[in-house]
Amino acid sequence: MTQHWDLLIDRADLARVEVRPLPEPDAMALADGEVLLDVERFTLTANNITYGVYGDRLGYWRFFPEDDTWGRIPVWGFATVRRSTVETIPVGTRLFGYLPMASHWITRLERRPWGVVDVSPHRAELPAAYNSLVEAAPGPLDDQIALLRPLFLTAFLLDDFFAENADFGAQTFILSSASSKTALGLGWLLAQRGARVIGLTSARNAAFVESVGCYAEARTYEALADRPIEGQVVFVDFAGAPEVVAAVHHMLGDHLVHSAVVGSTHQTDGPVGPGRLPGPRPTFFFAPERLKQRSRDWGGEVLNSRIQTALEAFISANGWLEVSTHAGPAALEGVYQTVLSGRARPEEGHMVTPG
Secondary structure, eight states, X not given: OOSSEEEEEETTEEEEEEEEEOOOGGXXXXXXXXXXXXXXXXXXXXXXXXXXXXXXXXXXXXXSOOOSSEEOOOEEEEEEEEEESOTTSOTTXXXXXXXXXXXXXXXXXXXXXXXXXXXXXXXXXXXXXXXXXEEOOOOTTHHHHHHHHHHHHHHHHHHHHHHHTGGGGOSEEEESSTTSHHHHHHHHHHHHTTOEEEEEEOGGGHHHHHHSSSOSEEEEGGGTTSSOOOSOEEEEESSOOHHHHHHHHHHHGGGEEEEEEOOOSSGGGOSOOOOOOSSSOOEEOXXXXXXXXXXXXXXXXXXXXXXXXXXXXXXXXXOOOEEEEEESHHHHHHHHHHHHTTOSOTTEEEEEEOO
């Protein structure tokens, strides 16, 4: 299979993918202001599936656009500048940020006081958080940071949101899709503040969720109502499974003080509908908006320092992550279908290299 490639996904059927060849990187013309990035490696998690599920609603298809049928799901990873027309971003600059699933890519970058920014015209109206790239010298925790930072960032922002709102008066949090890396990050952060956290998960992942130490209690979805939950409760839905949301709302009723919808790992079930549920209306939590607010409140440098400090503490306290590396587009297709179908093992982190 070609060394130079680009993976496209059917926007209406996420299981349908197509690998297309790209021209030799040294044969591609650059306009003023453009750089050519060699993609070094990127992560693939359930979070990327969420980008596809909400691609139209939240604009994820617009970061690396193709057409109305085919799109590119963004991923997080490392890339190195191979060719550049931007004096302040020389060849060899290594960056971490939003990338397409491809071997290389041409885009427009500018250096700003706070870092490197993608200034492609089609991205001007998209959330600024996704347009920033961080200079990244190679380090021993590269794989863990690449796999966990984008997911932990959402967990950090959720925990900060709940703390600012005094946890809505709740003593207990229930997190669905508790084996997901974002839920694990939030569960750990909440526990650091003394909250009681219950992880909801499938029977298949129950042993893992019990073993990681992020939750006071693990329950399978089927066993949700087996024992009462005392006091006021916040529910955070990472699964996007309407029947789970409905079950939690009906079980808790007025004891439920806040219901947050974060993402969809069970993508075949579709997003939560607006149905009439007891308790508070489920509210969508959009991390980039919270990030933008905190960047204004604290300044970018303080915000990044707080996130990095919390992330490093999380990595050092949680040794369950197993990194698996997959090389080339054929291997990528295989692991993509595994993650899409929900068959990925929760303790496994998938890194992909172009070839």
